[in-house]
Amino acid sequence: MRRNPFSLLPRAARPGARPLRRARWPAILRAIPQGLAALGPGLLAAAAGNDAGGIATAAAVGAASGYQLLWAYLLSSISLLVVQEMCARMGALTGRGLADLLRERFRVRWTALAMLVMVLANIGTTIAELAGIAAVSELFGLSRWIAVPLAACGLAVLVLRLPYGPAERVFLSLAALLLAYFAAALLAAPDWNAVLQGLLQPTPPRDLSEAALLLTIWGSQVTPYMHFFVQAAVVDKGATERELGSIRLDATVGVVISSAVAIFVVIATAATLHTAGVAVEDAATAARALEPLAGAQAALLFGAGLLGAALLAAGVVPLSTAYAVCEAFGWERGISRPLREAPLFYGLFAAVLGGATAVVLWPGLPLIRAMVASQFLAGVLLPPLLAFILLLANDHRLLGKGVNGPLANTLGIGTLLLLTALEGLLLAQSFLGK
Amino acid sequence: MNVQHGCQHQAMGDTAAAVTPLCVSLLIGVPLLDAEGERVGTVRDIVVRLGTSPWPEVTGLVAQVAGRDVFVPYDQLARLDAAGAQLRELHLSLERFVRRDNELLLFADVMDRQMLDVAGRRLVRVDDLQLLSADGRLRLVGIESGLRPLLRRLLPRVLARHIPPGPVLDWAEAEYLPHQPPVVRLQLPRERLARLRPAELAALLDRLAYPQARAMLDTLSPQVAADALEELAPKRQAHLVEGLEEDRAAAILGAMLPESAADLVEALDPARGERLLQRLPEQVSSSVRDLLHYAPRTAGGVMYPKVATVPQGTSVAEALAALRHPTTPRPRAALFVTDSAGRLVGTVPLGLLLTAEPTTPVETLIDPDIPAVRTDEPAPRLAEIMAESDALELPVVDESGRLVGAVAADEILEVVAPPPQRTGATKAFAT
Numbered sequence: 001m002r003r004n005p006f007s008l009l010p011r012a013a014r015p016g017a018r019p020l021r022r023a024r025w026p027a028i029l030r031a032i033p034q035g036l037a038a039l040g041p042g043l044l045a046a047a048a049g050n051d052a053g054g055i056a057t058a059a060a061v062g063a064a065s066g067y068q069l070l071w072a073y074l075l076s077s078i079s080l081l082v083v084q085e086m087c088a089r090m091g092a093l094t095g096r097g098l099a100d101l102l103r104e105r106f107r108v109r110w111t112a113l114a115m116l117v118m119v120l121a122n123i124g125t126t127i128a129e130l131a132g133i134a135a136v137s138e139l140f141g142l143s144r145w146i147a148v149p150l151a152a153c154g155l156a157v158l159v160l161r162l163p164y165g166p167a168e169r170v171f172l173s174l175a176a177l178l179l180a181y182f183a184a185a186l187l188a189a190p191d192w193n194a195v196l197q198g199l200l201q202p203t204p205p206r207d208l209s210e211a212a213l214l215l216t217i218w219g220s221q222v223t224p225y226m227h228f229f230v231q232a233a234v235v236d237k238g239a240t241e242r243e244l245g246s247i248r249l250d251a252t253v254g255v256v257i258s259s260a261v262a263i264f265v266v267i268a269t270a271a272t273l274h275t276a277g278v279a280v281e282d283a284a285t286a287a288r289a290l291e292p293l294a295g296a297q298a299a300l301l302f303g304a305g306l307l308g309a310a311l312l313a314a315g316v317v318p319l320s321t322a323y324a325v326c327e328a329f330g331w332e333r334g335i336s337r338p339l340r341e342a343p344l345f346y347g348l349f350a351a352v353l354g355g356a357t358a359v360v361l362w363p364g365l366p367l368i369r370a371m372v373a374s375q376f377l378a379g380v381l382l383p384p385l386l387a388f389i390l391l392l393a394n395d396h397r398l399l400g401k402g403v404n405g406p407l408a409n410t411l412g413i414g415t416l417l418l419l420t421a422l423e424g425l426l427l428a429q430s431f432l433g434k
Numbered sequence: 435m436n437v438q439h440g441c442q443h444q445a446m447g448d449t450a451a452a453v454t455p456l457c458v459s460l461l462i463g464v465p466l467l468d469a470e471g472e473r474v475g476t477v478r479d480i481v482v483r484l485g486t487s488p489w490p491e492v493t494g495l496v497a498q499v500a501g502r503d504v505f506v507p508y509d510q511l512a513r514l515d516a517a518g519a520q521l522r523e524l525h526l527s528l529e530r531f532v533r534r535d536n537e538l539l540l541f542a543d544v545m546d547r548q549m550l551d552v553a554g555r556r557l558v559r560v561d562d563l564q565l566l567s568a569d570g571r572l573r574l575v576g577i578e579s580g581l582r583p584l585l586r587r588l589l590p591r592v593l594a595r596h597i598p599p600g601p602v603l604d605w606a607e608a609e610y611l612p613h614q615p616p617v618v619r620l621q622l623p624r625e626r627l628a629r630l631r632p633a634e635l636a637a638l639l640d641r642l643a644y645p646q647a648r649a650m651l652d653t654l655s656p657q658v659a660a661d662a663l664e665e666l667a668p669k670r671q672a673h674l675v676e677g678l679e680e681d682r683a684a685a686i687l688g689a690m691l692p693e694s695a696a697d698l699v700e701a702l703d704p705a706r707g708e709r710l711l712q713r714l715p716e717q718v719s720s721s722v723r724d725l726l727h728y729a730p731r732t733a734g735g736v737m738y739p740k741v742a743t744v745p746q747g748t749s750v751a752e753a754l755a756a757l758r759h760p761t762t763p764r765p766r767a768a769l770f771v772t773d774s775a776g777r778l779v780g781t782v783p784l785g786l787l788l789t790a791e792p793t794t795p796v797e798t799l800i801d802p803d804i805p806a807v808r809t810d811e812p813a814p815r816l817a818e819i820m821a822e823s824d825a826l827e828l829p830v831v832d833e834s835g836r837l838v839g840a841v842a843a844d845e846i847l848e849v850v851a852p853p854p855q856r857t858g859a860t861k862a863f864a865t
Contacts, residue, residue, distance in 0.1 A: 044859055095643030103559070104546050108587040165857025229862070236862035240644055240673050242703075316859045323863040330548070330559020330579055334865040335856075397613065 041233030042088055042247070046254030047172060048317075049080075049226040050261050052132025052310035053125060053378075055178065056371035057220040058262045059286040061213065062269030063279055067190070067198030070266055072214055074199050076221040077259030079415040082408055083386065084251045086393040087227040091234030092247050093402045098231040099328035101392050111328050114388050119352070121224040121381040122321040124374035125313065126356035131374075132310030134360055135283040135367040136303045145361065152357045155315035160335050160349070164315075174308020180301055181264040184293040188271035195267055208429050211422050216372060218419055219379025221262065225317050227389060228324045241402070265289070282368055318356075322348035383419045390416065455564035455575065455599040459587050460516040462541050466497040466506065467520040474526070475499030477519050480540040480565075482574050484620060488606035492565060492572040495519055496531050496539065503531040508572060516595050535619040540574070543613065549577060550609040550638055552626045557641055562586060564602050576602025614645035624650075628658045636665030639674070641865070648677045651686070660689035663698070672701035684713035692718070693738045696725035724838075731849060733816055734809030737830045737839035743770045744796060746779055751792035753782075766842040767826035768804070771796055778806050778829050778837040806831045809838060813849040816841055 061069055087098060094101065103111045130148050137147030158167050205211040230251065239247050269289040273280065280286045287302035294301045319335070322345050326333035332342040339346050359365070390412045393404045404412065458480060466475040475497045482490035494507040497519070504527060508514075512522045538544060540563055548557045562583035564576040582600040589597070609627060612620055627635060627650070639647045639662055651659045651674055663671045663686065675683045675698065687695050687710050699707040699722060711719045721739055728734025740763040744753045753769060756762055769787055771779040780800030790799055804825040807816060809832055816828060820843060830839045856864050 041862075048859065095645055095647075100548075100643075107546055108561070108584060112588060159860050163854070163856055163858075164860040168858035229859070232862040233859070235643075236864075238644070238670055238673055240676065242676065312859075319860060319863050329584060330557075330561065332556075334863060335860060336864045397617075400615070 040250060041091075041230050041237060042084060042251035042254040043257070044233065044254070045084065045226045045230040046251075046258035047175060048229070048313045049221075049223045050175070050178070050258035050309060051125065051129055051223070051313040052135075052306055053128030053371045053375045054220040054223070054258075054262055055265060055306055055309055056128070056132065056135075056280070056286065056368050057216055057375045058265035059269045059273075059289065060280045060368065060372050061217065062266035062289070063273035063285070065213070066270040066274040067194045067267065068203060069213065069217065070195065070198035070263060071200065071202045072217045073221065073259065073263050073266060075202070076218045077255055077262075078411060079218065080222045080226075080259065081252060081255040082411040082415070083222060083227055083389060084230055084255055085248055086389055086404065086408060086412070087231040088234050088247045088251045089244065089402060090393060090399065091231035092239045092244050093241055093399050095235055095240070097235055097324070097327050098228050098389070098392075099324040101398065102388055103328045103330075105392060105395065105398070106388065110388075114385060115325050115328055117381045117384050118224055118228065118324060119321055119348075121378045121385075122317050123352055123355055124377040124381075125223060125225055126317050126352055127359050128371040128374035129310040129314035129317065130356050130360040131365070131367045131370045132306050133314065135371075136307045136310070138367075139283045139287070139299055139303045144367075148357055148360050151311070151314065152353050155311065156349070156353060159315035159319050160346075168312070171308045171312040174304050175312055176308070177301055177305035178261055178265070178309060180290060180293055180305065181261060181268045184290045185264045185268040185271065187292040188268055188289070190267050190271035199263075205422070205425075208426065211425050212376060215379035215419065215422050215426070216376040217379070218415075219377065219382060220375035221259065222382055222386075222415075223375075223378055224382060224385050225320050227385070229316065229320050232320065232323065244402075268292075280368055281366075286368070314353075318349050318352035321352050322346070379419065380423060383416055383423065386412065386416045386419070453567065455566050455602075456515060456572075457578070457583070457586065457599055458540050458545065458563040458565065459583065460591070460595060461514065461519070461565075463591075464516065465518045466495070466499065467518050468526075469512070469521055469524055471520065474521075475504075478503060479542055481505070482538050482540060484536045484538065484622070487573070488623075489573040489575050490538065490605070492574065493537070499526065499528065502528065504528055505531045514572070516591075533618050536621055537618065538610070538620070543617070544610070547611070549611060550627075550642075551603055551607065552609055552630070552638075553607050554603075555634060555638060558603060558608070563605075564599050574605050576605055577608055578602045609650075611642070611646045612649060614649055616649070622653065624653050628654060632658075632661035633665045635662040639663075640666060640670065644673055644677070648674050651675075652678060652682060656682075656685040656689040659686045660694075664690055664694040668697040668701035671698045672703075676702065676706065680709060680713065684710050687711075687722075688714045688718050691738065692721040692725055692740070693736070695722045697730075699726060700730065728809050731813045732809065733807045733811040733813065733828075733830045733841055734839070736813050736816075736845045736849060737809070737841045738845075739839040741765075741770055741829075741837070741840040743772045743837060746771055746773055746797055748796050749792065750787060750790045750794045750796060750799070753787060753796050754792075766840070768829075768840070769796070770829050770837055770840065771800060772837050776837060777835040778831050780804075781806075781825070781827075781829055783825070801825070804828065806835070806837075807841070808832075813846065817846050817850045820846060 090098070090101060102114050106114065130152065133151045134144035134148050137144055158164060205214055234247055269280070272289045272292065273285065278285055278288070283303065283306065284299060287299040290298035290302050323333050325348055326345045331344045333345040334342065337345065392398065394409065396403055461477055461480060464477050465473045466477055468474050477495050478498050479496040481493050481496060483493045484490050492508050494505055496503050497506050506519070506526065510522055512520045544563060545560055548559055551558045558577060558579050560577050560579065562578040563574060564578060565572050566575040578600055580600070582597060586594045586597040609624070610622060635658070639650065642650065663674070675686065687698065690698065699711060702710070711722060725734070725739060742757055742763050742765040744756055757765060757769065765784055767784055769782045769784060771782060773779055779797065780802070781804040782796055782799045783801055786799045786801070787796070803823045805819060805823060806829045807819060809830055820828060827840055827842045829837055830841060832838050
């Protein structure tokens with residue numbers, strides 16, 4: 001029998017053994033990754049919410065009305081913060097998704113209405129993302145007939161069948177290129193007095209198109225799917241009442257970053273395109289706002305950033321849609337299920353992504369305008385969802401002491417009233433004529 | 435899953451004893467009629483009492499009469515169907531309805547909520563409920579879910595009435611999940627859950643929202659709860675245990691294996707973990723505390739402290755007899771030989787032990803290629819050592835060579851080959 005004289009000795013005592021690794025980190029170092037892990041759902045929701053439609057809208061608004069509507073961005077980011085916090089809080093306190101809560105509280109008929117509204121808004125958002133991909137591809141001379149179907153199929157595989165995390169990091173890094181707008185805005189030497197005035201001095205809409213523009217801005221900022229997403233992500237993280245603080249911080253940081261990007265896109269485009277009297281009709285003009293920073297590379301920078309933002313949302317929005325509908329109605333769902341177990345889930349996913357692809361491939365569709373229009377649609381559809389969320393967030397039986405405080409309710413109801421008033425104005429005008 | 439098939443939609447019966455299932459969704463909102471057929475109110479809800487039968491009996495209705503909710507006992511009804519609820523006599527108490535323990539309101543408490551389908555190991559959404567009349571009592575028999583009941587509830591009543599009752603999940607096969615916090619006290623039989631294998635129960639717990647999962651842990655016996663918790667990730671365990679009463683949490687912790695208990699305490703808030711440990715019997719808490727000294731992902735962190743040992747000089751027959759003794763920890767893949775001071779002498783693979791002559795001394799069966807590992811050996815390294823030495827179980831020793839525990843291949847597999855994890859945004863939509 002083979003005899004190893006050292007085999008009974010502990011490893012470390014054997015000649016030539018590696019020194020033992022210290023496995024326990026100091027407490028402070030161990031706390032950092034935990035803190036970073038807590039900063040997640042809200043940040044991601046906000047990053048994905050700052051999508052192609054949002055960027056296109058901000059560029060179009062900046063080019064068309066200069067600094068004048070910056071206040072709407074400031075106020076709508078407050079709306080976004082309030083609603084995101086509500087949903088994140090509901091997720092942490094109940095451990096359940098938004099659609100689940102909607103169904104239990106509002107029963108079948110109202111839930112069906114809420115789901116219809118959400119699906120329509122999400123199809124609009126998906127159209128905006130795919131239009132963003134088409135715009136970038138055409139910026140670089142690739143036909144949308146190749147780029148869009150390719151992207152849709154690629155995203156479906158990526159989202160449904162692959163780990164997704166690595167791809168997400170790539171998309172996020174691309175989307176982070178949009179932070180270049182900070183520098184671009186500074187380099188464009190905007191009139192800071194006008195910027196400040198635009199931010200802090202709300203101007204009531206003078207005509208129909210301005211009212212519609214306000215709705216569009218709110219729709220681009222407070223995208224309906226973000227609320228379903230942030231709540232699902234908080235639940236998935238397994239956050240409980242104890243992590244409420246970090247969940248709120250996460251939501252706030254996410255909203256601040258994404259709103260800051262949108263505001264700086266407006267400033268950059270206002271300082272360059274608006275002063276030059278150029279309207280944003282395609283991606284190439286939108287990219288010109290980055291010229292003070294990137295010069296000839298502006299189109300590349302803008303294209304990559306927009307592509308990242310579009311890809312980040314284009315796969316997740318259809319997924320979130322299918323999941324929420326199945327959650328509300330109690331159908332088998334989740335990408336870990338095989339197709340035959342969850343046909344409705346995969347069917348909905350395919351319908352949203354496929355439908356949006358078909359719309360974007362419509363011959364002659366003006367891409368930038370389609371992106372802005374989808375944000376208008378989101379703005380129009382937002383009030384009913386907001387009303388449902390507000391009712392849930394005030395439900396004592398559901399949240400106990402965690403119901404909305406007076407501040408959240410004032411801001412939430414204020415947003416609801418403002419959007420409803422804008423819609424009423426638009427409806428009245430379109431029916432009664434000018 | 436027990437699926438019954440509902441019969442065709444009943445004709446408008448004129449007795450309370452329906453022979454085909456009644457759909458609760460069609461009863462909510464129907465008029466309450468007096469004995470002469472004149473409308474006196476509206477049916478708001480249906481009350482069942484949880485009793486000894488697995489199919490709860492309908493005790494009455496909640497009806498809105500003269501602007502207030504009143505209770506209408508079932509035996510005061512001449513009939514109840516989709517056309518209305520008719521009173522037998524002209525008497526009706528106008529006392530306000532109050533909720534009582536062990537009673538469920540079918541619309542308020544059950545409809546549109548999720549229940550556990552125990553046999554199917556999944557959550558089902560209650561889209562509709564079916565009542566069936568047998569020997570003069572109306573009982574809750576089934577849960578209907580899917581497109582058919584949804585359509586019945588979406589469509590206007592005139593059309594909905596023509597959608598016949600569909601296949602149901604037997605009520606007796608499902609577990610009701612009360613509101614959190616509960617509205618009334620309910621005595622729910624949980625024997626079906628206690629009969630599940632721990633891994634299956636854990637999978638069900640994992641699918642529940644944490645307030646519901648906590649409530650369920652509260653109703654299970656500490657041993658059943660502990661066995662199920664051990665199958666969950668320590669972080670999820672901590673989330674669930676954190677919300678429990680401390681007595682209850684300590685009872686569950688005490689029923690867990692020491693190594694699992696240590697993982698859980700590690701994942702808990704330190705102050706809370708310490709308070710729970712103090713509530714445990716000294717003997718239990720000290721073995722957990724010993725394990726807590728070791729870092730996770732080291733041999734000490736993954737080992738189990740209770741191992742089967744025999745002293746030097748034992749014969750094979752004596753060793754086998756010792757292993758059969760009920761207080762001896764069950765051996766996994768090896769028997770460890772120690773000296774009088776508890777220091778490790780060597781490891782005997784069970785296969786060798788079983789096939790050896792009864793009179794052989796166990797020392798001669800020691801496999802010299804199986805090394806001892808120190809408590810601070812990194813866990814991934816253990817996989818390499820196992821592969822090199824062909825061992826399925828490794829002894830773990832402290833600085834003085836004393837045997838403190840052992841690690842088997844299954845714990846190491848969890849470390850080196852954890853189940854694939856989805857990352858990024860799609861993770862939220864995985865299950």
